[in-house]
Structure formats: structure tokens, C-alpha cells
Amino acid sequence: xxxxxxxxxxxxxxxxxxxxxxxxxxxxxxxxxxxxxxxxxxxxxxxxxxxxxxxxxxxxxxxxxxxxxxxxxxxxxxxxxxxxxxxxxxxxxxxxxxxxxxxxxxxxxxxxxxxxxxxxxxxxxxxxxxxxxxxxxxxxxxxxxxxxxxxxxxxxxxxxxxxxxxxxxxxxxxxxxxxxxxxxxxxxxxxxxxxxxxxxxxxxxxxxxxxxxxxxxxxxxxxxxxxxxxx
Amino acid sequence: xxxxxxxxxxxxxxxxxxxxxxxxxxxxxxxxxxxxxxxxxxxxxxxxxxxxxxxxxxxxxxxxxxxxxxxxxxxxxxxxxx
Numbered sequence: 001x002x003x004x005x006x007x008x009x010x011x012x013x014x015x016x017x018x019x020x021x022x023x024x025x026x027x028x029x030x031x032x033x034x035x036x037x038x039x040x041x042x043x044x045x046x047x048x049x050x051x052x053x054x055x056x057x058x059x060x061x062x063x064x065x066x067x068x069x070x071x072x073x074x075x076x077x078x079x080x081x082x083x084x085x086x087x088x089x090x091x092x093x094x095x096x097x098x099x100x101x102x103x104x105x106x107x108x109x110x111x112x113x114x115x116x117x118x119x120x121x122x123x124x125x126x127x128x129x130x131x132x133x134x135x136x137x138x139x140x141x142x143x144x145x146x147x148x149x150x151x152x153x154x155x156x157x158x159x160x161x162x163x164x165x166x167x168x169x170x171x172x173x174x175x176x177x178x179x180x181x182x183x184x185x186x187x188x189x190x191x192x193x194x195x196x197x198x199x200x201x202x203x204x205x206x207x208x209x210x211x212x213x214x215x216x217x218x219x220x221x222x223x224x225x226x227x228x229x230x231x
Numbered sequence: 232x233x234x235x236x237x238x239x240x241x242x243x244x245x246x247x248x249x250x251x252x253x254x255x256x257x258x259x260x261x262x263x264x265x266x267x268x269x270x271x272x273x274x275x276x277x278x279x280x281x282x283x284x285x286x287x288x289x290x291x292x293x294x295x296x297x298x299x300x301x302x303x304x305x306x307x308x309x310x311x312x313x
Binding site for chain 1: 248249252253256259260270
């Protein structure tokens with residue numbers, strides 16, 4: 001099961017994402033922004049970071065990269081794609097997901113273990129969760145405020161396209177507490193928090209059981225492996 | 232609403248990394264006719280009433296002293312808009 005992890009200039013979390021894929025039991029294929037060849041991967045992760053310096057807008061230049069032309073085509077054909085943080089911004093700038101992400105409402109960079117509610121489990125990346133499950137995933141961003149126009153919000157809410165909502169604290173002023181979205185088909189998911197940082201005991205968020213023992217992020221990667229195996 | 236619009240650009244002979252990154256992306260997308268991109272700032276100062284001559288002069292001073300850094304940027308335009 002091959003999962004591509006894309007590196008753009010300025011990507012930071014590609015190695016963490018690759019590690020998460022391996023821990024879930026997948027084989028990692030490194031994809032390079034300038035190479036349009038997806039090397040026959042079964043799914044793609046767009047990791048976090050600050051692609052192309054986030055010049056113009058976060059993710060805007062990355063969305064124009066050769067690898068993205070292939071990913072947009074493949075995603076429209078059903079290839080599972082997960083965008084994490086800057087990867088979510090790239091998905092939005094690629095119009096694979098609607099809306100936009102702006103500077104956090106309080107204007108500070110935020111870094112915290114964030115509680116999320118799983119709002120939709122009918123996707124390639126969330127099928128291992130229970131609907132309504134509360135999970136804890138690290139969040140670290142400066143421009144994570146999700147916005148969309150009224151009509152889009154109505155559609156997102158009405159069609160069940162919200163994948164995750166912030167629980168207890170809205171860390172960045174996102175409308176309707178939106179932390180992550182899915183597309184209509186359920187193969188594309190994007191979120192601001194970082195599941196790849198909660199995949200191995202000893203290195204994840206604290207839980208009530210033990211320090212740093214949170215591994216809720218692993219389910220994203222096992223979900224896609226299950227989906228690929230079953231399809 | 233009356234406003235004074237200040238436009239600031241990076242100096243022509245200095246590297247503009249944002250402009251260069253955008254230019255590279257445009258070239259890659261086949262826009263060969265675009266030879267360069269430079270990205271600056273447009274800053275709006277809002278006023279309750281039409282700015283007086285003294286206020287316009289003060290805005291120009293603010294543009295030079297605070298809204299731009301003369302070492303790396305130029306104020307290319309100060310426009311009063313009512």
C-alpha cells in the first residue's frame with residue numbers, strides 16, 4: 001500500500017507524515033513538488049509547513065506546482081488525499097475544498113493539544129473513527145481561521161461536509177468551529193490540526209492514562225489503508 | 232469614507248523573494264510574456280473627514296517614517312481619496 005508524501009520548498013512535516021504512514025503499516029513514496037509523476041501511489045498526504053514561504057497567500061503558490069496538477073486530477077478521480085495544516089491550505093487554494101484560511105482571530109501563533117469532534121466518518125481518512133468521537137491532536141498554526149461565505153457554509157453544514165470541529169476551545173476563530181472538511185466524494189480531507197504528531201506512544205499529546213500517550217492521529221492513516229485494501 | 236492610500240514597493244534593485252516565487256510559478260504555468268513580478272503593499276489610512284493639507288503632509292511623513300523603510304522600500308504613491 002503506497003502512500004505519497006509531498007515535499008514543497010518550505011514543507012516541514014513531511015518526515016513526520018512519512019513516519020505516521022509507516023507506523024500505520026503503509027509504504028511511503030516521497031513525492032517532489034516539481035515532479036508531476038505520482039509514481040502509482042494509492043493515496044497522497046500534503047503535509048504541514050510553509051510552502052514557498054507562504055508568499056501571496058498560504059498554499060497559493062504550492063497549489064500551482066506541477067505535482068498539484070496531477071494530484072488535482074487524481075483527486076477528482078477518487079484518489080484519497082489528506083491535507084494537514086499547510087496541506088489543508090493547499091487543498092483550499094487548489095479548490096479541492098471550499099472556503100479560505102486567514103490569520104488567527106487573536107493574531108497569535110497557536111500551539112496546543114486540541115480536542116476535536118469527529119463529525120463525519122464516511123471518508124477515506126476518518127472511517128476508523130466513531131461518529132461524534134472526541135479526539136486530541138496537536139494544533140500549531142498562525143493562519144488557521146477558517147472562513148467561507150454564507151452559501152458555502154450552508155452547503156457544508158447541509159451536506160455533511162464538515163469532517164472535524166474544534167471542541168471546548170476555538171483556537172483560531174474558525175467559523176462554526178470548523179477544524180477540517182471533506183469533499184462530496186469523501187476521498188479528500190483537509191484539517192488544520194496535525195494527526196501525524198499523535199501516532200506513537202511517548203511522542204503524542206497527554207491523555208488521562210499517561211503523559212504523551214495520545215495516538216488518535218494514527219486512525220487517519222489506518223483508515224486510508226483500510227479503505228484502499230477494501231476498494 | 233475619506234482615505235489616504237499609501238503604496239509601498241521593495242526597492243527596484245533589491246531581491247523581492249515573494250515576487251520572485253510568484254514569477255517562477257507564473258513562468259512554470261506557461262506565462263512566458265511575464266518577465267518579472269514585484270509585490271508591494273497598499274496601506275489605507277481612514278479619516279472621519281476629508282484630510283486637510285496638514286493632515287496629508289503628516290500622512291506623507293508617516294508613510295516615509297513608519298509605513299516604509301527607506302533602506303529597503305520606496306513609497307511610490309500617496310493618494311487622497313474622498
